[in-house]
Amino acid sequence: MAALRRRNPPVPGAPDEFALIAELFAPLSASYPGALSLTDDAALMDVPSGRQLVLTMDSMVAGVHFFADDPPDLIARKLIRVNLSDLAAKGAQPFAIMLSAAFPHATDGVWLRRFAQGLAEDCRAFAIALIGGDTVATPGPLTLTLTAFGQVPQGRALLRSGAVAGDQIWLSGSLGDSALGLVARQGGLPHLSTSCRDHLIARYLLPEPRVTIGPGLIGLAHAGMDVSDGLIQDVGHMARQSGLAAEIRVDLLPLSPPAQTALAADNSCLATILGGGDDYEVLFTAPQSEAGAIQRLAAHTGIALTVIGTMGAGQGVRVVDRDGNAVAVAHEGWRHFTDAGEEQWSG
Ligand SMILES: Nc1ncnc2c1ncn2[C@@H]1O[C@H](COP(=O)(O)OP(=O)(O)O)[C@@H](O)[C@H]1O
Ligand SMILES: Cc1ncc(C[n+]2csc(CCOP(=O)(O)OP(=O)(O)O)c2C)c(N)n1
Ligand SMILES: [Mg+2]
Ligand SMILES: [Mg+2]
């Protein structure tokens, strides 16, 4: 039998698999005894009675979700945040994560330490523990998968299917910054000032999961999901799961000042805002009778909550202006597999 050989020479300063786990990942498990300090085959989890676990998993691949030369701490934090966004959209309180990491062979120790620092920073910021995972080396691009665990009161999670005809459709924060930031990153939006570009690119690099909004919506909202692929595609998922039609008013969409500036200078930015994705905002529906309580939640958390449309009988998503005229949508959202065989935004 041929001897097993390393395919690549060792990278100077890079810890091996077990040193990496012990030195960089195990400290992030310290607050969770069931993680067994990342020294066993699996983690143990208790679920308090009257509570329900909410589980989600999202992957990020270099060249697809981020750029390979993005700052490693921000890659780690974005990975955590896109998953916490899904928990927030269910109304869940996050408490733990598991990480599966496939690092390219050439990854060096400095990069790995900065990556682990990013994980540590957001574990602290969101009061979550890293309770397990897997570490491999790959000849392919950096590929990261995170599972996030949250809790809700039993049976109270917000579902995509819960919307009721007549509900108002709400959106947290603001729309389109991240997708515009990606355009700016790729050399687009040259007319924008440096500060506008920096704002948009920062939103692309580091989304803000609405962890304080989600749990506050339980009892107020009928349905919830997060916007990751693009508003129109994602509203379409909610409308379909609820057996309803959605109407979205473009004039009501919450836009940051830089996004407003970009749109005023170039109307084609509307397509990016409506379907560009990477927003990680919470989309939810609620009866009009809860509008006051929802505005109080916005004031309490300091996060804008805006009515952007209504749910009604029928199917599909209609996008209209303030006079009710239909607005054409160039692309609805991101799809990983298309007829062209590659990732792209679909119309
Ligand atoms: N490979 C898979 N195996 C099992 N379930 C999957 C897989 N990919 C996606 N799903 C499930 O399909 C649903 C929709 O996934 P997705 O579109 O990725 O949602 P989100 O945009 O919220 O991450 C989720 O319930 C997710 O868990
Ligand atoms: C380098 C780069 N190119 C393109 C995009 C745009 N993009 C990639 S995946 C995606 C959708 C969200 O990712 P997905 O894996 O579908 O997450 P999920 O919807 O499952 O949360 C978007 C908008 C990006 N974020 N980075
Ligand atoms: Mg997903
Ligand atoms: Mg989601």
Ligand SMILES: [Mg+2]
């Ligand atoms: Mg998606």
